[in-house]
Amino acid sequence: MDQLNICVDIDGTITEPYYWLEKANWYFDTKIEPKNVTTYDIHEVLGIPRQDYLDFYHEFGEELHLNAKIRKNAKEILEKIRKEHHIYYVTAREKRMEYVTREWFKRNDIPNAEIHLLGSHYKVEKAKEIKCHIFIEDRYENAIQLALAGFEVLLIDCEYNRQPLIDGITRVFTWKDIEKEIKNYMDKRQKKLLEEIA
Numbered sequence: 001m002d003q004l005n006i007c008v009d010i011d012g013t014i015t016e017p018y019y020w021l022e023k024a025n026w027y028f029d030t031k032i033e034p035k036n037v038t039t040y041d042i043h044e045v046l047g048i049p050r051q052d053y054l055d056f057y058h059e060f061g062e063e064l065h066l067n068a069k070i071r072k073n074a075k076e077i078l079e080k081i082r083k084e085h086h087i088y089y090v091t092a093r094e095k096r097m098e099y100v101t102r103e104w105f106k107r108n109d110i111p112n113a114e115i116h117l118l119g120s121h122y123k124v125e126k127a128k129e130i131k132c133h134i135f136i137e138d139r140y141e142n143a144i145q146l147a148l149a150g151f152e153v154l155l156i157d158c159e160y161n162r163q164p165l166i167d168g169i170t171r172v173f174t175w176k177d178i179e180k181e182i183k184n185y186m187d188k189r190q191k192k193l194l195e196e197i198a
């Protein structure tokens with residue numbers, strides 16, 4: 001059977017993108033709402049030095065990740081995808097977050113697959129290594145880098161990624177859209193294969 005290698009980011013893609021807000025508002029005494037999160041860098045959103053955010057993340061990162069809410073339909077659609085394709089979770093989270101990441105997957109009953117914690121936002125090399133067909137992401141810069149390297153990207157819509165897209169990136173709004181786009185990709189791929197045989 002024709003199977004795809006599908007890379008799936010975690011934060012903002014499988015999780016709700018603004019799950020850290022409540023804790024951050026409490027800690028920094030701010031009143032940021034999701035609509036204010038128009039840039040990916042949280043310290044900029046909060047109007048604080050980067051180091052202050054890193055201190056906060058150092059203290060509460062595990063707790064935030066463990067309590068992250070999952071996006072609507074993510075679990076169900078991932079289950080469906082896994083029946084037909086290979087899933088690889090590829091996250092910029094640091095290695096030290098491996099335990100909480102696996103624990104969160106278990107608690108939320110998310111389909112099991114390899115988890116790659118890169119400790120960096122640069123995902124192109126990993127995508128090459130995996131021979132990725134489709135990369136599901138929420139970070140705009142990652143989407144651009146991946147698309148420029150020739151990968152198909154599904155960019156899940158967030159307040160902070162509404163910049164202009166380039167070829168290779170499709171904006172999706174829900175996990176149901178993701179399911180549809182993977183089907184479209186497969187249809188096109190099979191059509192192309194048939195044309196090649198004919």
Ligand SMILES: [Mg+2]
Nearest residue numbers: 009011012138
């Ligand atoms: Mg992300």
